[in-house]
Amino acid sequence: MMEIQNHESRRLLDAEYGEEETGVRSEQDEYLDKVKNGKLYLATFAAVLGPLSFGFVLGYSSPAIPELSTITDPRLQLDKEEASWFGSIVTIGAAIGGLLGGWMVDKIGRKLSLMLCSIPYIFGFTIIIAAQNIWMLYLGRVLTGLASGVTSLVVPLYISEMAHERVRGAMGSCVQLMVVTGIMGVYIAGMSLDWRWLAICCSIPPTLMMVFMCFMPETPRFLLSQGKQREAEEALRFLRGPDAPAEWECARIEDASDDQGGRFGMADLKDPGVYKPLGVGIMLMLFQQLTGINAIMFYAETIFEKAHFKNSDVATVVVAATQVVFTAVAALVMDRAGRKLLLIVSGVFMCLSTAAFGVYFKLSSETHGNSSGLCLVESPLAQNPAADLSWLALSSMGFFITGFSLGWGPIPWLVMSEIFPTRVKGFASSVCVLTNWGSAFIITKTFQNLMDLLTSAGTFWLFSGCCALNIVFTIIFVPETKGKTLEQIQARFKGTPEQLSYNRQT
Template sequence: MSAIEDIEDDRGELRKPFLHTGSWYKMQGMGSRQSSITGSAQVLRDGSVSVLLCVLIVALGPIQFGFSCGYSSPTEEDIMSDLGLSLSQFSLFGSLVNVGAMLGAITSGQIAEYIGRKGSLMIAAVPNVIGWLAISFAKDSSFLYMGRLLEGFGVGIISYTVPIYIAEIAPQNMRGTLGSVNQLSVTAGLLLAYFLGLFLSWRILAVFGSLPCLILIPGLFFIPESPRWLAKMGLMEDFEASLQVLRGYDTDISLEVNEIKRSVASTSKRRTISFAELKRKRYWFPLMVGIGLLGLQQLSGINGVLFYSATIFENAGISSSNLASVGVGVIQVLATGVTTWLLDKAGRRLLLIISSSAMTLSLLFVAVAFYIESSASEDSKLYSIMGILALVGVVAFVVAFSLGLGAIPWLIMSEILPVNIKGLGGSVAVLANWTSSWVVTMTANLLLDWSTGGTFTIYAVVSASILLFVILFVPETKGRTLEEIQSSFR
């Protein structure tokens, strides 16, 4: 009996994807071999174009993710005024996206494993749309909170599924670049929320927040399912067809097909592992790296800065605080774009070391500027200078974060987790990320009210811890296939 037959016997009845792509790309491929190539068949023949189109469609999810993070910054004063919320109530509203995301994270891995990556994104998109509409039509805090929870639930699933899907469809030499599109889309969504918040009321802005997922829903019907997931489910015909359309119909995929089949066969004979087996390095080490990176990423304070950037800039004495937030958003998108270009050249580990080092220094710089500013009178020249320096330091922190710690933890998580614990391990890692984010966003406003300089000092200590963690534990994954990376832990 072959390895693949063993897998099918272990499963009993093969699963079908929740969103089955049907045979459109198979038929297109057959037609492209038998006739001249025109229209969409020509697009599908070029593997790089096909993969890029898939990435751009699923990137609508992270755009909505970023929009959720940025929404609370330009809307704080208006929502508090219109609905009569206190500072603590609005802080609760801002942080509830993280609570919803924690709930989504708990289920994200199992949903993505059971019904496929595309089906998981569909399940994420629907509550996202409902949540934004609930916020838009909210008459009191209860609808506001409910909408934020629903929106967060979808974000939690998106934050796991999109990096996994991109890593599983991308060619080895493009995986870093395409994987960083996830974080680039998050920053684009954040900038969109900041920019539109200058002109739109908070209710209209919430309607705009639903648009990325409204476009994503029909887009999911036009992209293939992850070939690695199809192989793991034993759907071999669909697996090869999906991989062929992703690589181009003129490409010989036999080597990649055989490598994926061997990897699936070696990890799928037992579908679950015991807790005792997690003590083996092949499991505990990638789990520890994934959880550590994603948890520490948020404890650095990035979401506290991005959620409440307008408040931070007001504390720095910047009169046009919302406009300054837009400027930070633009810089973050540009810096993340540079990371997208660098990832497959410089490598993950080097960029993480540079990023966390620069974050630590910039956060200490901001803390010192705020400490000095707090001792100066508001009408003095020193107060104005320190406010400008604090703004420069915040911008430097956001740039440093975007150059490494923003995109790379998600990419590494999607690369290093073994196939048979990817669902559980990925859920735990994403849960750690959103739990940390909740702690930061729930406390950021209160900490800033206590001491702005003290808040940034705390974040600087965490960033220094990230640097130490990267140096001691994080491996380089550049230039290796997913199967090579995961087999290296055995």
């Protein structure tokens, strides 16, 4: 029986001849027409409670720092330097979490990794709630950062390995959507709750995730990589519904897994099916941080003040809401427009808007006879321009956030989860996550030095140049993964016969 299944799956996946390729597509479409997505959506919801928690962690420092800076208890009061570390120490924990997550997903699986990462979330916020000194606050932030790093790696993998090609883009985009929803949620909650009650609220999503994930399956691809065919078929029946023949998809995945080989070894780095997608993944993560997103968010409050938004809390909620709306738009169109087109459109938006930011800084500084702009404190935004140019800064920020949310926000994480063979996903994804968090930390910490060296205008023109480069990189190197199975995507890098089918469908 197994030989018959393997023979059938090989026939379906063989794209050497156009006639058989048509057979592949029609039979695959017939299979997908029988799929019911209800339980897939449920499993995705359970998983994205992790990114929601991640968003709460990222946004928590914004409402908490002003309170902790003025608190009457001297043991908890943060000075300027301590407040900076309270905000940024999360990235250190997240970088460690990315490495830990890469090991966990290969050793204990995607589901159990997700359940276990709830623990440092809950413990971290519990320590913050019970904090008696600054070091307890730091420890809580490191633990929640550690959980965030694991989450940012595991959840995209879990969703991409569960979802079929018709909805994988939308489901994968929900990761970034829930991150920005969490940030907006904590901003709104922070307007009425103090920092301890806010931490209590932030501990609710990871608790729910741990409970809900108990009832969700492990991914079929991981189960097959462990030789658990029966469990993989049961997982597929849960995810695809009773009408879809799970054995067909299971045989297809297993056949591709046999072609990919066994466990990862360093010699695999010579395989084009490994080093090519690894290079794409690393560069996507690096370019995401080189867009200037952290610089834009750094200036957001001041920009709104110049546009006469006196309430900075409302301003931050407006920025977060904009991210939520356009990330949701990206999720809705992801499987129609495709990843590559959205990345290019997003890059154009950001390239033009950061260039306009540079023009704003240049004109504002010249208005005051200060073209150097060497000190951030004395930058044009801190002054009161004779000519009101705040409209330029405000519109530039709006276009930038729109562009980032449509493409370079969600898509690098989505593509990372799609392009790696199962045997290297843990290692390759951890390298990508480490690149993202490491470059975020470096860019944030060196931003002031860039401002001193290049001036405000020069810094944003540098970001504009990086956005132009990411457009070129996308056009040349990033494959379109819309509507492709994970096996077809990986075959494209490896250059196997299935690549013909991939190229004809692209």
